Amino acid sequence: xxxxxxxxxxxxxxxxxxxxxxxxxxxxxxxxxxxxxxxxxxxxxxxxxxxxxxxxxxxxxxxxxxxxxxxxxxxxxxxxxxxxxxxxxxxxxxxxxxxxxxxxxxxxxxxxxxxxxxxxxxxxxxxxxxxxxxxxxxxxxxxxxxxxxxxxxxxxxxxxxxxxxxxxxxxxxxxxxxxxxxxxxxxxxxxxxxxxxxxxxxxxxxxxxxxxxxxxxxxxxxxxxxxxxxxxxxxxxxxxxxxxxxxxxxxxxxxxxxxxxxxxxxxxxxxxxxxxxxxxxxxxxxxxxxxxxxxxxxxxxxxxxxxxxxxxxxxxxxxxxxxxxxxxxxxxxxxxxxxxxxxxxxxxxxxxxxxxxxxxxxxxxxxxxxxxxxxxxxxxxxxxxxxx
Numbered sequence: 001x002x003x004x005x006x007x008x009x010x011x012x013x014x015x016x017x018x019x020x021x022x023x024x025x026x027x028x029x030x031x032x033x034x035x036x037x038x039x040x041x042x043x044x045x046x047x048x049x050x051x052x053x054x055x056x057x058x059x060x061x062x063x064x065x066x067x068x069x070x071x072x073x074x075x076x077x078x079x080x081x082x083x084x085x086x087x088x089x090x091x092x093x094x095x096x097x098x099x100x101x102x103x104x105x106x107x108x109x110x111x112x113x114x115x116x117x118x119x120x121x122x123x124x125x126x127x128x129x130x131x132x133x134x135x136x137x138x139x140x141x142x143x144x145x146x147x148x149x150x151x152x153x154x155x156x157x158x159x160x161x162x163x164x165x166x167x168x169x170x171x172x173x174x175x176x177x178x179x180x181x182x183x184x185x186x187x188x189x190x191x192x193x194x195x196x197x198x199x200x201x202x203x204x205x206x207x208x209x210x211x212x213x214x215x216x217x218x219x220x221x222x223x224x225x226x227x228x229x230x231x232x233x234x235x236x237x238x239x240x241x242x243x244x245x246x247x248x249x250x251x252x253x254x255x256x257x258x259x260x261x262x263x264x265x266x267x268x269x270x271x272x273x274x275x276x277x278x279x280x281x282x283x284x285x286x287x288x289x290x291x292x293x294x295x296x297x298x299x300x301x302x303x304x305x306x307x308x309x310x311x312x313x314x315x316x317x318x319x320x321x322x323x324x325x326x327x328x329x330x331x332x333x334x335x336x337x338x339x340x341x342x343x344x345x346x347x348x349x350x351x352x353x354x355x356x357x358x359x360x361x362x363x364x365x366x367x368x369x370x371x372x373x374x375x376x377x378x379x380x381x382x383x384x385x386x387x388x
Contacts, residue, residue: 005043005051008105009088015068015081035061038282040091041101043109047085051109054117056102060089094281094297095359099348100306122343123350124159125151125270128217134199134206135213136176137163145339149270149303150220152346154354158263162220165259169252170216171197173209221269223259230256265364266353272366274328275301275349278378279360281311296320296378297360300327301349304342307331314378321371328365 006012013035040060044052044067057063068081092098106118122141129135129147139159143149153159167174178184178200190196197204197212204212219226234249259267266273277299283292295311298320307327312320352358361381363369378384 005045005049005086005088005109008090008108009041009043010090012086012088013064014086015084035064035089036091037061038091038093039095039098040089041098041105043088043105044080044084045086045088046083049086052080052084054102054105054109056098060091064089091282094279096277096279096299096348096352097281097297097308099352100308100345103345103348120344120347121351122347123152123154123354124156125149125153126159126163126220128213130210130213130217134179135210136173137166137213137216139163142339142343143270145342148217150217150267151270152266152350152353154263154350162259162264162267165255166216166220168195169219169255170212171195172213172216173197173199175200217269219256220259220267221272223256227253227256266350268364268366270303271333273302273364274331274366275299275353276324276328276363276365276369276374277301277352277360278363278374278381280382284311284313298324300324300331302331302333303346304333305331306345306349314375314384317371317375321374324369324374328369 037059039056039058041054041056042060042063043054046052053067055063064087068084090101092101103118103120106114110117124139124141125143126137127140127143127147127149128137129144131146139156143151150162151159153162166172173179173196174190175188178188186201188196188200191198191201191203197209199206199209215226230249230253234246234253237243237246237249278296281295281297283294285292293313293315295313297311298309300307300309309323309327312323353362361377363374363377
């Protein structure tokens with residue numbers, strides 16, 4: 001497969017012992033170029049410009065030299081240096097930007113076989129389609145776009161525990177197989193223990209059950225609001241001396257409070273989730289200055305899109321706020337987006353969200369944000385001093 005790597009990469013070099021004619025103005029020999037010691041993306045190709053290996057690295061210079069030297073000892077693997085004709089590379093300091101570039105490059109270079117060359121760990125979700133006659137929640141890695149979705153979750157277990165909490169608090173049906181089988185529904189242990197509202201036994205009609213499911217979904221999306229509502233109901237019940245009702249509400253509050261723990265920090269109504277990501281990018285030397293200044297890569301993200309807004313300096317915070325605000329307000333939710341492509345792209349986002357020490361700053365701005373809050377968060381995260 002012949003590729004046009006120069007359309008993907010910014011630079012190209014030739015191994016020391018190669019002498020190949022090339023039309024690329026950014027092509028130089030390994031001996032004559034000063035390779036950057038920064039992070040980036042590297043592609044080794046053969047004499048037909050077909051890909052040999054594509055990889056990300058924390059240090060372009062070290063990785064290229066090590067890769068070309070590692071075959072000097074006899075091994076069963078092919079001698080990379082002997083088959084490499086060109087080495088393409090693009091520096092990229094921002095780790096999230098590099099991960100996105102890597103995914104895009106893999107797809108362009110390897111086409112339909114791209115999954116053989118990259119490992120994507122899809123997160124888990126809780127899904128429900130409220131348009132169904134009798135809807136049910138389910139845990140899945142591949143939610144249908146037409147349904148309502150809670151997530152992302154770092155693992156299947158965390159999603160399952162989250163769903164069980166909602167089922168217990170709202171007494172939802174746990175046996176979807178019995179709903180259309182009244183003869184067996186009477187033997188359901190959950191119905192017998194009064195652990196569900198009894199949709200399978202006809203104790204609640206489908207419309208009211210759908211309303212209950214909507215309340216459960218909202219509780220999963222924003223637990224604190226439902227907790228506050230239950231607390232208000234509990235206080236009223238206590239004043240009216242309805243202690244049994246107050247005790248039941250207290251148990252619900254205790255169970256829902258577990259949904260506020262750190263492992264569910266990013267769980268919400270996925271179609272309303274909005275994220276701002278900021279991380280260190282390259283240092284640049286402003287015109288007329290001898291000192292380089294740090295720039296910051298800025299992204300706005302939702303379930304459907306990752307928008308790279310470019311690099312900014314802190315000296316102009318209003319410009320950062322303006323571009324973030326404009327793009328957050330116009331984040332599209334394209335119905336025509338390929339579902340597999342969407343899930344793969346968002347898997348990169350969730351990978352960074354749930355790392356123990358995620359690179360850069362990640363802000364949930366689904367509700368609101370302001371310039372002062374962003375500047376404060378940047379300064380705290382990157383230990384910067386500013387008087388802005």
